[in-house]
Amino acid sequence: MKENNKMGTAVVTGASSGLGAVFAERLAKRGYDLKLVARRKDRLDSLAEKLESNYGIKVTNLVADLGLDTDLEKVAEDLRNDKSITLLINNAGTSTLTSVTKTSVLKQKEMVNVNITALMLLSNAILPQFLEKNEGTLINIASVLGFYSLPISAVYSGTKGFVVQYTKGLQEEVKGTNIHVQLVNPATTATEIWEVGGIPLSALEQSTIMKTEDCVDAILAGLDKGELITHPSVNDQNLIDAYEDARLKLMQGSQTSQPAERYTKN
Numbered sequence: 570m571k572e573n574n575k576m577g578t579a580v581v582t583g584a585s586s587g588l589g590a591v592f593a594e595r596l597a598k599r600g601y602d603l604k605l606v607a608r609r610k611d612r613l614d615s616l617a618e619k620l621e622s623n624y625g626i627k628v629t630n631l632v633a634d635l636g637l638d639t640d641l642e643k644v645a646e647d648l649r650n651d652k653s654i655t656l657l658i659n660n661a662g663t664s665t666l667t668s669v670t671k672t673s674v675l676k677q678k679e680m681v682n683v684n685i686t687a688l689m690l691l692s693n694a695i696l697p698q699f700l701e702k703n704e705g706t707l708i709n710i711a712s713v714l715g716f717y718s719l720p721i722s723a724v725y726s727g728t729k730g731f732v733v734q735y736t737k738g739l740q741e742e743v744k745g746t747n748i749h750v751q752l753v754n755p756a757t758t759a760t761e762i763w764e765v766g767g768i769p770l771s772a773l774e775q776s777t778i779m780k781t782e783d784c785v786d787a788i789l790a791g792l793d794k795g796e797l798i799t800h801p802s803v804n805d806q807n808l809i810d811a812y813e814d815a816r817l818k819l820m821q822g823s824q825t826s827q828p829a830e831r832y833t834k835n
């Protein structure tokens with residue numbers, strides 16, 4: 570095992586399956602020590618054992634339910650006190666894909682707690698030490714449903730919309746520093762979240778589903794290019810640029826102080 574790992578420690582939330590487990594493997598391969606967060610201890614333990622033996626790095630598991638205030642605060646406290654952290658990937662997420670009236674309040678709150686509150690408070694926990702060191706990388710996993718809603722995704726899309734705007738805000742805050750904040754908007758990817766959400770992968774249009782490994786590798790390639798916004802599956806960069814441009818123009822077009830003519834003229 571290496572002493573004083575030069576890459577530092579990467580924290581991956583939601584590392585027990587899907588994108589998070591692949592992030593952990595890819596980052597271990599890059600030489601990071603790891604701190605892995607999720608509820609399923611058995612999965613984290615076997616992943617940690619495999620990565621430590623394959624890559625000679627150190628893995629610490631934080632078994633926690635990020636939907637619970639007490640567990641979340643314990644993880645946040647751990648992050649605040651660990652000055653070896655150089656990278657945080659806020660990847661943990663959950664979904665229930667049904668109409669709002671058919672989704673229990675418990676499930677709606679769980680989506681808000683894990684997808685919004687945990688991501689926000691863990692970002693809060695790590696940013697002060699990144700600012701102090703003037704370096705560090707934060708990756709927030711949103712979704713294409715952060716800018717699009719389906720009749721079954723009002724709450725999930727709402728939570729991911731938060732991640733999009735929150736992360737863009739953070740990017741503005743750290744402008745001019747060496748801190749990099751990457752916003753990621755994956756589309757359909759072959760992970761357990763679809764089963765969790767109540768829609769088996771087999772029910773989806775198969776040609777739209779990306780392999781988990783491909784998604785993670787695209788995200789890390791985006792990171793290596795220094796991207797602020799990564800859409801792993803969007804081939805046409807012009808679409809991304811046009812969307813960002815339209816957003817900015819709409820904002821600028823709103824700063825008029827006057828009601829629009831269509832509301833004042835018959």
Ligand SMILES: NC(=O)c1ccc[n+]([C@@H]2O[C@H](COP(=O)([O-])OP(=O)(O)OC[C@H]3O[C@@H](n4cnc5c(N)ncnc54)[C@H](OP(=O)(O)O)[C@@H]3O)[C@@H](O)[C@H]2O)c1
Pocket residue numbers: 582583584585586587588589606607608609610633634635636637659660661662663683710711712713754755756757758759760761762763765
């Ligand atoms: N797959 C897609 O199509 C897709 C598309 C766009 C965005 N995303 C986003 O990608 C991220 C990763 O999801 P995935 O697709 O890889 O799904 P996944 O395989 O279901 O992984 C989700 C991870 O989050 C963890 N998690 C869920 N609830 C948690 C809680 N209460 N406390 C702690 N950890 C919790 C899970 O671990 P435990 O169950 O062990 O706690 C698991 O490790 C999510 O933010 C998701 O919204 C996915």
